[in-house]
Amino acid sequence: MFPNINNMKIYLICGKTDLRKGIDGLAALVTEAFSLDAYDNAIFLFCGTRSDRFKALYWDKTGFVLYYKRIENGRFQWPRNQSEVKKINAHQLRRLLAGFSVEEKKTILPCEKGLLC
Secondary structure, X not given: OOXXXXXXXXXXXXXXXXXXXXXXXXHHHHHHHHOOOOOOOEEEEEEOOXXXXXXXXXXXXXXXXXXXXXXXXXXXXXXXXXXXXXXXXXXXXXXHHOOOOOOOOOOOOOOOOOOOO
């Protein structure tokens, strides 16, 4: 879906974004609201009010590429902290696109030495 994301920065724009915005509007949001460089070697991900669709914006050295995806059955586990940007890695992006939360929660806690758990 994306270029080699292992060599790119991936920014998740938390909260709700107006997905009616096109390339220029989303690039302006990246630079003005979050002080990031839209021309950087990075992918910027945006989610709308409905958590079943997202847009991704990146600069491929010749122009902007805009991806739009709507899933048919389910919702993305998108962080909803308004006006926050979260830098994630390729593994976290794959988790998000598979329907999981970006943050992995530990289900097995370590035991203290000498205590029965």
